[in-house]
Each structure stands twice: as structure tokens, then as C-alpha cells.
Amino acid sequence: MKILIACFSQTGNTEQIARAVQQELSGDHQVDLEKIEEVDAAGLASYELVFVDDSLSGRTLNGRRVLSYDEFRLRDAPSRAICIAISDSRTRQRLAERCENEGVPCFSVSAENVCILDDVQIGEGAFLAPFVTLTSNIRIGRHFHANLYSYVEHDCVIGDFVTFAPAVHCNGNVVIDDHAYLGSGCILRQGRPGEPLTVGRSAIVGMGAVVTESVPPGATVVGNPARPLK
Ligand SMILES: CC(C)(COP(=O)(O)OP(=O)(O)OC[C@H]1O[C@@H](n2cnc3c(N)ncnc32)[C@H](O)[C@@H]1OP(=O)(O)O)[C@@H](O)C(=O)NCCC(=O)NCCS
Numbered sequence: 001m002k003i004l005i006a007c008f009s010q011t012g013n014t015e016q017i018a019r020a021v022q023q024e025l026s027g028d029h030q031v032d033l034e035k036i037e038e039v040d041a042a043g044l045a046s047y048e049l050v051f052v053d054d055s056l057s058g059r060t061l062n063g064r065r066v067l068s069y070d071e072f073r074l075r076d077a078p079s080r081a082i083c084i085a086i087s088d089s090r091t092r093q094r095l096a097e098r099c100e101n102e103g104v105p106c107f108s109v110s111a112e113n114v115c116i117l118d119d120v121q122i123g124e125g126a127f128l129a130p131f132v133t134l135t136s137n138i139r140i141g142r143h144f145h146a147n148l149y150s151y152v153e154h155d156c157v158i159g160d161f162v163t164f165a166p167a168v169h170c171n172g173n174v175v176i177d178d179h180a181y182l183g184s185g186c187i188l189r190q191g192r193p194g195e196p197l198t199v200g201r202s203a204i205v206g207m208g209a210v211v212t213e214s215v216p217p218g219a220t221v222v223g224n225p226a227r228p229l230k
Contacts, residue, residue, distance in 0.1 A: 006049070006050050006051065006052045006067070006080065006081070007050075007051050007052065007083045007084075008051075008069075008082060008083070008085060048077075050064055050065045050067050050072065051065070052066070052068070052069050052072045053066050053068075054068045054069055057071060069098075073102060081106070081107050082099055082104055082105075083108070083125075084096060084099075084106060084127070084143065085127045085145070086145075087163050089143075089145075089161040089162070089163050089179045089181065090179070092125075092161055093143070093161050093179075096125060096143055106124060106143075108126040108127070109126070109127050109128065110126070110128040110132075111128060111131075111132070113131060114129075114130070114134075115132070116133075116134045117134065117136045118135075118136040118137065119136055119137045119138070120136070120137075120140070121138070121139050121140065122134075122144060123142035123143070123144065123160065124142050125143040126144045126145070127144070127145045127146070128144075128146050129147045130148055130149075131148055131149045132146045132148070132149070132150050132151065133150075133151040133152070134146075134152045135151070135152065136155075137154055138152055138154070138155070138156050138158070139157045140158040140162075141158060141159045141160035141161070141162065142160045142161065143161050144158060144161075144162055145162070145164065146168070147167075147168075147184075148166040149166055149167040150165075150170070151169060151170060152170045153172040153174075154172040154173075155172050155173045155193065156170060156172065156174045156175070157174075157176070157196075158176045159178035159179070159180070160178045160179075161178055161179050162176050162178065162179065162180050162182075165181075165182060165183050165184040165185075165186075166184045167184055167185045168184070168185070168186055168188075169186065169187040169188065171187070172190045173190055173191035173192055173196045174190065174196055175191070175197070176198070176199040177198070177199065177201035177202075177203070177217065178201050178202070179201055179202045180200070180202065180203045180215075181205070182199070182205045183209065184207040184208070185207055186206065186207065186208060186209040186210070187211065188205075188211045189210075189211060189212045197213070198214040198215070199211070199214070200214075200217030200218065202217060203215045203216065203217060203218060203219050203220070203221070204219070204220040204221070205220075205221055205222075205226065206220065206222030206229065208222075208223075208224070209221055209222050209226040210224035210225055210226060212225045212226065213226075
């Protein structure tokens with residue numbers, strides 16, 4: 001019988017996700033798979049990787065089967081675990097809570113070429129896409145999602161369910177609150193020690209924005225320099 005490893009995903013990036021998950025499962029990288037390994041002490045040779053998407057159940061994507069969440073949950077398997085690679089943070093939280101309530105462990109995925117330097121702490125359920133860099137003295141909460149080529153510089157604090165689109169430049173001494181969304185290619189000016197630049201809870205930074213001042217909670221900012229979207 002196979003252990004079922006699944007990935008909640010959106011169709012656009014399934015190939016990237018499959019590759020990252022595959023690398024994680026076959027490599028020696030840090031990944032929260034202890035619960036699975038407890039079940040299968042011989043290793044992970046007998047796992048099956050599927051995608052979970054209620055609207056695409058029964059299809060095949062990039063050579064992998066797609067199951068609905070209920071098919072995934074009820075399917076006969078000695079153990080199962082899931083990676084939530086969905087950029088919408090509220091959906092991510094809803095699914096994380098559902099998995100937690102139903103005893104399905106969430107695991108973190110980090111692409112093989114992710115670069116992590118010194119004293120970086122990341123909560124459970126992270127998804128780190130290829131070419132992500134996290135430098136030093138960084139604290140990151142649960143279910144962080146960092147898309148291709150994003151970086152986090154030194155001394156940053158990032159909350160829970162924060163989302164980085166591709167190529168987010170998060171410079172040093174920045175604090176980002178829960179559920180903030182940072183659009184593709186945005187640049188956050190560095191803060192100062194004890195005086196960080198902050199991005200408030202549920203704030204949105206538009207693609208390409210150059211953020212020179214703190215962003216209030218719930219605000220959407222765009223442009224260079226970034227200003228509230230009216
Ligand atoms: C900022 C953002 C959230 C606004 O979305 P929205 O509320 O749907 O806004 P609209 O598309 O209706 O645009 C409203 C106005 O803002 C402008 N605008 C939208 N995004 C902008 C941006 N990033 N920079 C500058 N102007 C922007 C639009 O041109 C429009 O201007 P107009 O009123 O003069 O025509 C969105 O445009 C964005 O940047 N999202 C991030 C996308 C991304 O990075 N995706 C990665 C996927 S992996």
C-alpha cells in the first residue's frame with residue numbers, strides 16, 4: 001500500500017510544485033516528514049504524489065493524478081500528508097485548519113536550489129520555490145509562500161500566511177504582518193535596526209511597486225514610490 005503525498009495547487013504551477021516536492025522527497029533536505037517516516041521506516045520508496053483540486057478531480061496534470069480533497073482524505077493509505085501551495089492566503093489558512101482538524105499533517109517544501117544562510121526560523125507548511133534566498137537572522141511564521149526568485153534579506157520578521165509572488169525583493173529590517181501579499185517584482189526599502197519598515201496585516205503591495213514607507217494594515221499600494229491605490 002502506498003503512502004499518499006498530496007499537493008493542493010493551482011493548475012498554473014503544478015510542474016514547478018511537482019518538481020519541488022519530488023526533490024524534497026528524494027533528497028536530504030529538511031522537511032517535516034517524520035510522521036510519514038514513522039509509518040514507513042524503510043523510507044519513502046512507496047509514496048504516491050498526487051494533486052488535490054476539487055474542480056479537476058479525475059484528470060491528470062503533468063503526469064500526476066488529481067483527486068478531490070475528499071478522495072484524497074478517504075482513499076485507503078497507511079499515511080498521508082499534504083503541501084498547500086496556493087497563493088491566496090485565506091484559502092491556505094482555511095485548508096490548513098481543515099487538514100489540522102482532520103489529522104492530515106502539512107509538510108514544508110523547499111526547492112533544491114533554495115539558499116538559506118544563518119539563523120533562519122520558518123514555521124510549518126512553507127512553500128519555497130526555486131531560486132528563493134533567505135539570508136540571516138530571519139523569523140518567518142506558518143505557511144509562508146515564496147515564489148520564484150524572491151529573497152528575504154537580514155533581520156526581517158514575517159508573520160503567518162504571508163505570500164510573496166515571484167521576484168519579491170524584501171530588504172533588511174522589514175517586518176511583514178500576517179496575510180500580507182507582495183506582488184511580483186516589488187522592492188521593499190530596508191528599515192533600520194529597531195525602526196523597521198513595516199507592511200501591515202492583509203496589506204497588498206502591487207507588482208513592481210517600490211515601497212519606501214511603511215504600508216498600513218489592509219492598504220493596497222502601487223507604483224514608484226508606492227502610494228495607496230485609489
Ligand atoms: C495591485 C493589484 C492587487 C490591484 O488589483 P485590482 O484591485 O484588481 O486593480 P485594477 O486591475 O482594477 O487596477 C486599478 C488601477 O490600478 C492600476 N494598477 C493595477 N496594478 C498596478 C500596479 N501593480 N502598478 C501600478 N498600477 C497598477 C491599473 O492600471 C488601474 O489604473 P486605472 O484606474 O488608471 O485604469 C494588482 O494589479 C497587482 O499588482 N497584483 C499582483 C499581481 C502579481 O504579482 N501576481 C503574481 C502571480 S504569480
